[in-house]
Amino acid sequence: MxxxxxxxxxxxxxxxxxxxxxxxxxxxxxxxxxxxxxxxxxxxxxxxxxxxxxxxxxxxxxxxxxxxxxxxxxxxxxxxxxxxxxxxxxxxxxxxxxxxxxxxxxxxxxxxxxxxxxxxxxxxxxxxxxxxxxxxxxxxxxxxxxxxxxxxxxxxxxxxGKANLADVERASQHAQAIVNGMSLTKDLGNLPPNICHPIFLAEQAKALGKAFKGLKVEVLDEKKIKELGMGSFYAVGQGSAQPPRLIVMQYNGGKKSQKPYALVGKGITFDTGGISLKPGAGMDEMKYDMGGAASVFGTLRAVLELQLPINLVCVLACAENMPSGTASRPGDIVTTLSGQTVEILNTDAEGRLVLCDALTYTERFKPQAVIDIATLTGACIVALGSHTSGLLGNNDELIGQLLKAGQQADDRAWQLPLFDEYQEQLDSPFADIANIGGPKAGTITAACFLSRFAKKFNWAHLDIAGTAWISGGKDKGATGRPVPLLTQYLLDRSQA
Known part of the structure; x- marks a missing residue:
């Protein structure tokens, strides 16, 4: 329209x-x-x-x-x-x-x-x-x-009116770019998992690079992922016939001297839970477990359409979590790109396993701020329902900027604590860290896990498990969130 x-x-x-x-x-x-x-x-x-x-x-x-x-x-x-x-x-x-x-x-x-x-x-x-x-x-x-x-x-x-004509024109332009981004996010989320798998997402990234000038796209295949030492990421995808992909997209709209902002997206194109198999009811909706990656696609598209004067790097960790004879098992220990070892107690806590290596990989771009976006925990839906995204991080200024952006975009988030006491729930007798922290405070302990791989930059984590899609019934479908929040945050940075 x-x-x-x-x-x-x-x-x-x-x-x-x-x-x-x-x-x-x-x-x-x-x-x-x-x-x-x-x-x-x-x-x-x-x-x-x-x-x-x-x-x-x-x-x-x-x-x-x-x-x-x-x-x-x-x-x-x-x-x-x-x-x-x-x-x-x-x-x-x-x-x-x-x-x-x-x-x-x-x-x-x-x-x-x-x-x-x-x-x-x-x-x-x-x-x-x-x-x-x-x-x-x-x-x-x-x-x-x-x-x-x-x-x-x-x-x-x-x-x-004449007095606000320019503001209204600018608002209309920004809104249409955001909605175009939301539509891309919805399309990717709504696609069936037999079509939308990691290689398909890599192809979409390349298509975006052809459609918009100034976008550099690099795709790392499963061999490169393993060679780099991303043992945690590789473990999640090793049970599937669909190989994992790390997608890296760089947009340089700002000065060369400006450090980039980074968006890191969880791209689990289907999540069975792996060996820790999920219940069958509603499992079809696990095609939406790539909602974080989809929202990064949508936000990047909005930025490209508006040609914002910023530098932005987008890192998408894409895999399919399946049970098979080659799948990782509860009890396996893997070595992450950071060198830290992880005991996998539950293969259904796979999002943090792909994100931790993606966060470490993002260090090489020397970002001024990193936001990871993930449909990470059912506990977030218990805590906040389906209206509000969970927000945690290690930098108060970044958290404040995201909360303000969410309010402005009417795509709100709510901060949860990230106290050191929660870290103890991740202790493992056999590895540096366990991938789950027990039944209490699941959203917080998941973020605690990620925080151990985000110590070298300002970092925030958006848990969109409750907001990325509408569940069940005839209205089931992707929402396009949090594209408005993320785009508003980047608009604010471009105007700062």
Whole structure:
């Protein structure tokens, strides 16, 4: 869908549908008043008659209002509050899209510039609105014999005042790049695991490198992974017929002297649990265990589209965790790239085993900050549910920047503690470290494990086990998170 920004009086515009907000009790803003005046009080008459109460998310479609060039006007209720919350804005935007997608006509004009959203200026309000509307049109029907019916809507025009026209245009551009990144993340996550395996992800990285100039792509195969001494990473993939791949993508949009930011993604393209086999119920959703890697793909795509003036390195540890005669076993001890040894007590705690070697590998780029993203622990879903990502790390400034970015992007994270006391749960009598820390504080001990491989840089860990996809039922599917959070963090760094 195309989004354009225009400064114009709404009552003068020719369009298939003109969208105007109305407050509860019939309160009219400037746009609604102008349209009401041009149409000789037609809107006021409808509201007085009780056709629309103006409650949040209510809509009323009016055809052929006199003296207007718009074919129809869609009134949308915004409630009684003078300022909307982010969640209320989402409800208003969803109501608008639900109506527009059912109508004929290829365009619509949104006279929503006067909406006030708590804690948001014109830029951030518009960006969130465009993200919601653009993302609402996502559909994954690649494997359906009958495709979803195409909607007529192709263009949305956002009205803005002269004073904030530049901010609204910038917001629209950023939002569309973020949604394009989210769509890539969703597509990769929703693909079946017989198609989306480590070699396939490596091919997608190379395709991204061809599509965007300035992206350097390197793929390390299983032989190179083993030769480098990434024994932990190699152990996870050794039970599968699909060989592991380490994917490295470098974007240099900043000065040569600038140290890069690094994103490290867990890319377990299917997780059976290995020898520590998972229960069968819901195992199909373990194709989403590469959600961390998918979100790095999506964030990088957004950065490439916006050509941000930063340097960024993305390291993806991709493997398939399968049980077989060659699979690693509980009790095995492996040597990581860092030289530390790990006793594998549970082969279903495999994400940290691939990430630890990826984190050590990332040291060579001398990054100024490293963020790893992983669908790492079911314990994170127990702690935070499916609304909030878990966040831990070794640098308070970096943690604060990510929390702020999540708030700004409405893609929130919540910090969990990383106290030294938790480290003791990972003690092993046979190796330097065990790969699990028992039933208590599973999300924290998983991060404690990773922290031992992140001592040479500022590091944060995002556990997206609860937020990367919607589980079960007809609405099952990848969410595209945390692409908005990560892109916002990099936008903030590019503007610092």
């Amino acid at each position: 195309e989004f354009i920004v225009k400064n114009a009086r709404p009552e003068t515009l020719k369009t298939a549908t003109l969208v105007v907000p109305v407050g509860e009790g019939g309160a009219l803003g400037a746009s609604a008043k102008a349209i009401d005046s041009a149409s000789a009080g037609a809107i006021s008459a409808l509201l007085k008659r009780g056709d629309l109460a103006g409650k949040l998310g209510q809509t009323l479609l009016i055809h052929s209002l006199p003296a207007l060039k718009a074919e129809r006007v869609l009134l949308v209720g915004i409630g009684k509050d003078s300022e909307l919350t982010d969640r209320q804005l989402r409800k208003v935007a969803s109501a608008i899209y639900s109506n527009l997608k059912t109508l004929a006509g290829s365009d619509a004009v949104l006279a929503l510039d006067e909406l006030q959203v708590k804690g948001r200026d014109s830029y951030s309000k518009t960006r969130l609105l465009v993200e919601i509307l653009a993302d609402a049109g996502y559909c994954f029907d690649r494997f359906k014999s009958t495709k979803a019916e195409a909607i007529s809507l192709k263009k949305l025009t956002l009205l803005a």
